[in-house]
Amino acid sequence: MTAFTLTLVVPWAAGIVLVFCDGRRRTIGWLAVAALLGNLAALIVLATTVLGGEPLRATTGDWPAGVGIALRADALGIVFALVSSFALLAATVHEVLHGVAERVFPGLVALLAAALTGVFLTGDLFNFYVFFELAMAAGYILATYGGTRRELGAALVFTAVNLLGTFVFVLSVAGVYHVTGTLDMTQIAARLDTVNPNAAVLIAVGFFIAFGVKLGLFPFHFWLPTVYTGARPAVAAILSGGLANIGAYGLLRFGAELLPRELELAGTALIVVGCVSIVYGSLLAVSRRTAAETLAYSAIGQVGYILVAIGIGGPVGFAAAVAYSIVNALNKTLLFLTVQMRGALVGGAFVVGAFSLAGVPPASGFIGKLEIFRATADEPALLALILLGSALSFVYIFQIYQYDFWRGERAGPVSSRPQQALIAVVALVVLAAGVWPEPLLAFSRDAADVLVGGAR
Amino acid sequence: MKLVFALAASTLFGTGAYLLLNRDLVRVVLGIVLISQGATLTLVASGLTRGRAAIYPLRGQVSDPLSQAMALTAIVIGLAVTALLLVLVLRVALEFQSRRLDEVAEEEAARDARLEAEEAADHASEDEAAR
Numbered sequence: 001m002t003a004f005t006l007t008l009v010v011p012w013a014a015g016i017v018l019v020f021c022d023g024r025r026r027t028i029g030w031l032a033v034a035a036l037l038g039n040l041a042a043l044i045v046l047a048t049t050v051l052g053g054e055p056l057r058a059t060t061g062d063w064p065a066g067v068g069i070a071l072r073a074d075a076l077g078i079v080f081a082l083v084s085s086f087a088l089l090a091a092t093v094h095e096v097l098h099g100v101a102e103r104v105f106p107g108l109v110a111l112l113a114a115a116l117t118g119v120f121l122t123g124d125l126f127n128f129y130v131f132f133e134l135a136m137a138a139g140y141i142l143a144t145y146g147g148t149r150r151e152l153g154a155a156l157v158f159t160a161v162n163l164l165g166t167f168v169f170v171l172s173v174a175g176v177y178h179v180t181g182t183l184d185m186t187q188i189a190a191r192l193d194t195v196n197p198n199a200a201v202l203i204a205v206g207f208f209i210a211f212g213v214k215l216g217l218f219p220f221h222f223w224l225p226t227v228y229t230g231a232r233p234a235v236a237a238i239l240s241g242g243l244a245n246i247g248a249y250g251l252l253r254f255g256a257e258l259l260p261r262e263l264e265l266a267g268t269a270l271i272v273v274g275c276v277s278i279v280y281g282s283l284l285a286v287s288r289r290t291a292a293e294t295l296a297y298s299a300i301g302q303v304g305y306i307l308v309a310i311g312i313g314g315p316v317g318f319a320a321a322v323a324y325s326i327v328n329a330l331n332k333t334l335l336f337l338t339v340q341m342r343g344a345l346v347g348g349a350f351v352v353g354a355f356s357l358a359g360v361p362p363a364s365g366f367i368g369k370l371e372i373f374r375a376t377a378d379e380p381a382l383l384a385l386i387l388l389g390s391a392l393s394f395v396y397i398f399q400i401y402q403y404d405f406w407r408g409e410r411a412g413p414v415s416s417r418p419q420q421a422l423i424a425v426v427a428l429v430v431l432a433a434g435v436w437p438e439p440l441l442a443f444s445r446d447a448a449d450v451l452v453g454g455a456r
Numbered sequence: 457m458k459l460v461f462a463l464a465a466s467t468l469f470g471t472g473a474y475l476l477l478n479r480d481l482v483r484v485v486l487g488i489v490l491i492s493q494g495a496t497l498t499l500v501a502s503g504l505t506r507g508r509a510a511i512y513p514l515r516g517q518v519s520d521p522l523s524q525a526m527a528l529t530a531i532v533i534g535l536a537v538t539a540l541l542l543v544l545v546l547r548v549a550l551e552f553q554s555r556r557l558d559e560v561a562e563e564e565a566a567r568d569a570r571l572e573a574e575e576a577a578d579h580a581s582e583d584e585a586a587r
Contacts, residue, residue: 126529144547150564152544174502
């Protein structure tokens with residue numbers, strides 16, 4: 001219970017204090033790192049009690065249930081919270097080692113960690129929206145980090161498009177409240193079974209658009225390349241490794257738990273959209289020359305796999321979606337962080353990330369792809385398409401390796417030792433999850449059990 | 457009553473969408489503000505019941521306070537985000553010396569074209585060296 005409170009309070013309190021401090025000083029940066037470490041440690045303690053056991057429920061401030069902010073920690077939420085927290089931690093350490101350029105950066109990252117934890121651990125629909133908006137607001141400001149024309153242009157696009165996404169989300173929240181009369185997610189799941197199917201489909205479409213925008217799925221992807229190439233590497237890692245998880249989590253939570261019938265109805269459509277995302281993202285990534293651009297387009301392709309797995313559904317599909325989301329977040333964190341670095345360890349770390357992205361053993365991406373293959377095993381056409389996507393990802397990521405490391409086109413000073421060591425540690429995590437995949441698979445199955453249990 | 461709310465919300469959305477497609481960044485922000493108001497109105501409309509204000513002590517039938525609380529929260533969040541967006545537009549306007557979206561995009565296109573031209577030049581010199 002203490003751990004539950006600490007997961008939210010530590011980064012939140014730290015964030016509020018740090019926002020008022022000058023983040024360019026090293027100590028402030030390290031304080032933010034300490035807050036993130038506290039958040040991660042509390043999440044791990046929480047995970048040990050929740051995984052394999054009963055979900056925890058709590059209401060803040062000892063209010064009667066239904067009045068205070070309802071929190072709920074189950075396997076699905078905790079897994080996503082852990083991954084996001086790790087991504088934020090890695091990116092922040094990277095940036096602090098590099099030297100923070102703007103005073104608000106450490107405080108905002110701590111607030112973002114609090115908001116993300118809140119999103120993943122809330123049991124109330126409206127609180128989800130509040131935490132969601134809090135995380136996005138921190139993301140909007142982080143996107144301007146650096147403050148040159150490129151970042152400002154990217155941040156403008158990011159803010160405008162994602163704001164529209166959240167308004168669509170609010171509409172769906174209003175719709176859910178109107179038809180069910182409650183905001184508690186468990187009660188919504190029970191009551192949505194009996195409502196008018198037309199209303200439920202409309203609500204589901206709203207949620208899909210909101211989270212599709214967040215993930216950067218094919219028809220809603222147009223903002224993504226500008227932002228991920230325009231932002232600084234650490235910010236791109238935070239946005240793609242931390243913030244984008246909201247999209248995958250939202251699709252799983254809202255699609256599979258709250259609206260399972262509508263998800264089943266839209267299964268084929270989701271698979272088609274996912275496949276278009278895979279092909280579109282991979283093809284455009286092949287045609288790009290710089291690492292940042294290739295990774296940005298590859299992000300569109302990678303989320304396609306998650307959508308395909310969700311579209312297939314069932315325990316196997318959902319487990320695959322969770323596993324792939326975890327692996328994808330780790331890959332993106334690692335690869336975006338290496339974008340502007342040089343050095344002996346950087347090349348090695350990039351290769352690990354590249355193997356993982358392309359799904360080559362022993363990196364963890366192989367496990368993610370394997371799960372997707374298992375989910376799609378019954379449909380040869382789909383299997384072939386996913387294989388094509390993997391082949392293309394192999395081509396584009398090694399094209400970048402060739403340009404940047406073999407031909408030595410990457411300019412700039414060699415990165416400092418501690419920064420290289422950090423990248424190596426992240427690479428080792430990606431590698432370890434592939435060499436010893438049992439925890440990853442167990443987590444994702446636990447998470448999928450939550451959803452399939454909710455459907456009953 | 458519901459029809460009035462639906463019409464008002466859809467008008468706000470329509471006007472907002474029209475402004476959003478404008479080239480002027482300030483109008484884009486205004487469009488987003490209007491759309492956020494439309495969303496807030498929908499939140500209010502989601503729990504539309506007749507009754508007195510839900511202020512303690514409660515007497516007789518009260519109107520649904522939850523949707524009003526949600527609308528209030530949404531208004532506060534909308535205000536904060538609008539302020540953020542306006543600051544962002546201000547910084548873009550100062551940086552690009554323009555608040556028109558097409559001019560901002562033009563600069564980016566020009567930068568990309570310059571990069572590509574440099575790359576092509578690099579390739580040409582490499583080819584010559586190879587010969």
